[in-house]
Amino acid sequence: MSTGFVYLRPLNVAYVRVNGLYATSAKDAWERMFAWLNESGMIRSVGTGYGLLLDDPRVVDAVKCRYDACVELIDDYGRKLPDEFGIRRLPGGAYARNRHKTGNVGLGKVISSLRDNWAPARGLAVDPRRPVIEIYLDNPQLVGEDKCRVDVCLPVLAVSEHESAA
Numbered sequence: 001m002s003t004g005f006v007y008l009r010p011l012n013v014a015y016v017r018v019n020g021l022y023a024t025s026a027k028d029a030w031e032r033m034f035a036w037l038n039e040s041g042m043i044r045s046v047g048t049g050y051g052l053l054l055d056d057p058r059v060v061d062a063v064k065c066r067y068d069a070c071v072e073l074i075d076d077y078g079r080k081l082p083d084e085f086g087i088r089r090l091p092g093g094a095y096a097r098n099r100h101k102t103g104n105v106g107l108g109k110v111i112s113s114l115r116d117n118w119a120p121a122r123g124l125a126v127d128p129r130r131p132v133i134e135i136y137l138d139n140p141q142l143v144g145e146d147k148c149r150v151d152v153c154l155p156v157l158a159v160s161e162h163e164s165a166a
Contacts, residue, residue, distance in 0.1 A: 029069035051134035
């Protein structure tokens with residue numbers, strides 16, 4: 001696994017939230033996001049998509065886990081958002097990043113490996129105050145879902161910082 005560090009800057013995003021198992025809630029959230037982007041004609045002005053996994057399914061009942069499908073906000077999004085959508089701030093900070101090249105296939109294993117093996121081996125812990133972030137680098141409507149590049153970003157901090165944050 002080729003993994004490194006990245007600092008994500010905070011940014012405003014339009015999002016739609018779906019609760020449930022991440023495997024199904026992520027798909028549902030992105031279907032809703034793409035439906036709105038296509039219907040509104042805004043699909044042409046969107047570059048990067050972000051998926052936020054807000055809960056740890058080892059701690060929160062899987063059916064209550066929250067997933068946000070997000071796109072970077074541009075000036076006129078606010079006026080055109082459907083009622084079920086919102087605006088939020090993507091949390092910035094230090095993340096361990098792994099580039100995944102087969103779309104959504106196997107993302108859960110990548111996250112588990114980063115969290116359970118890679119981070120602890122480097123004296124790092126997951127920052128519980130920030131979500132795991134998926135950065136979608138390709139439009140699945142153009143390259144196919146199974147060929148999309150996804151940066152899986154695990155919020156990390158030094159173990160001593162984690163002990164202070166807990």
